[in-house]
Amino acid sequence: MKSRTIKKYKATTNSKHNLPVAANVLNQQFQASAPNQVWMTDITYISTDEGWLYLASIMDLYSRKIVGFHMDERMTKSLVIKALDQAYRFQKPRGEVLHHSDRGSQYASLEYQERLKKYKMKGSMSRKGNCYDNACIESFHSVLKKELVYLEKFKTRKEARERIFEYIACFYNGKRIHSSIGYFTPNQYERMYLPAA
Numbered sequence: 537m538k539s540r541t542i543k544k545y546k547a548t549t550n551s552k553h554n555l556p557v558a559a560n561v562l563n564q565q566f567q568a569s570a571p572n573q574v575w576m577t578d579i580t581y582i583s584t585d586e587g588w589l590y591l592a593s594i595m596d597l598y599s600r601k602i603v604g605f606h607m608d609e610r611m612t613k614s615l616v617i618k619a620l621d622q623a624y625r626f627q628k629p630r631g632e633v634l635h636h637s638d639r640g641s642q643y644a645s646l647e648y649q650e651r652l653k654k655y656k657m658k659g660s661m662s663r664k665g666n667c668y669d670n671a672c673i674e675s676f677h678s679v680l681k682k683e684l685v686y687l688e689k690f691k692t693r694k695e696a697r698e699r700i701f702e703y704i705a706c707f708y709n710g711k712r713i714h715s716s717i718g719y720f721t722p723n724q725y726e727r728m729y730l731p732a733a
Contacts, residue, residue, distance in 0.1 A: 555644035561660035562636040566672055568598035571726050572629035575603065575657075576636045577619065577643070578670055579611060580677040582700065584690040591680075591700060592619040592642075595673045596627070598729070600714050601722035602676065602704050603627050607697050613645040620648070624655050636660040638670055680708070 568574045574597035582589045590611040594604040604623025608615045635657040637643040643661070652659055662669030684703045690696035709722045717725040 555641060555646075556649070557639050557644060558659035558661040560663050560669060561634060561658065562669070564669060564671070566597060568596075571596055571598045571601075571729055572627055572631070572633055573598060574634045574636065575623065576670060576673040577616065578638060578673040578677060579616065579640065579642065580680070581611075582681075582685050582690070582696050584693050584696050586691075586693050589690075589693045589696050590615055591677075592616045593673060593676060593704075594619050594623045595676055596722075596726070597672060599722045599726040600672070600676075600717055601709050601726055605704055607693075607700065609693055611642070613642045613647055616642045617648055617651055620651055620655075629655075633657045634660055636662070636670065638662045639664060676708075680704075 562574065562576075575594050576597055577592065577594045579590055579592045582591060587609065589607055589609060591605060591607050592615045593602050595601065596603045603626060604619045604621075606615055606618040606622060608618075633655070635652055637660075639661050642648065649659065667674060680700070680703065684699060688699065690699070711721060713719045713721055714725075720728070
């Protein structure tokens with residue numbers, strides 16, 4: 537027997553910068569009582585024969601749903617801003633959202649912080665070098681790689697984009713059950729909140 541899972545490491549965010557850093561407001565309290573209370577975000581990378589493809593994802597802590605994501609061949613602030621814009625456009629949060637990320641320069645950038653203010657979101661950032669502070673979204677990226685990325689070889693970035701889109705939008709949000717939300721899918725759990733409320 538031979539494992540098909542390959543452990544790789546590549547730095548995704550640069551926390552060595554002089555930009556302002558938000559306090560760790562979330563403080564590993566990985567619970568929410570309603571959708572759009574807490575969003576967690578991170579960047580990961582996918583190998584293709586054409587080179588790296590970077591994925592920025594945003595998770596709603598209540599339902600574990602990936603509410604926004606964007607992929608690009610470059611790891612820039614535009615990558616994370618587009619993921620945030622998508623999440624805000626689709627979810628339309630009404631109250632203040634606690635937005636948690638690592639200390640990467642993309643998230644600490646002036647442009648990203650201005651977007652948080654525009655959307656009336658409160659910033660929270662992980663402590664330096666503590667991956668556990670952003671555990672839920674990092675766990676999602678780990679699952680994505682184990683269940684898709686490490687099992688396939690992508691010839692092009694376009695091919696990787698299509699398969700990752702299908703995995704997140706169709707399978708992960710719509711079909712994959714989660715023990716942390718009572719063995720429902722993220723879409724089911726989010727929909728169940730409306731009648732309960």
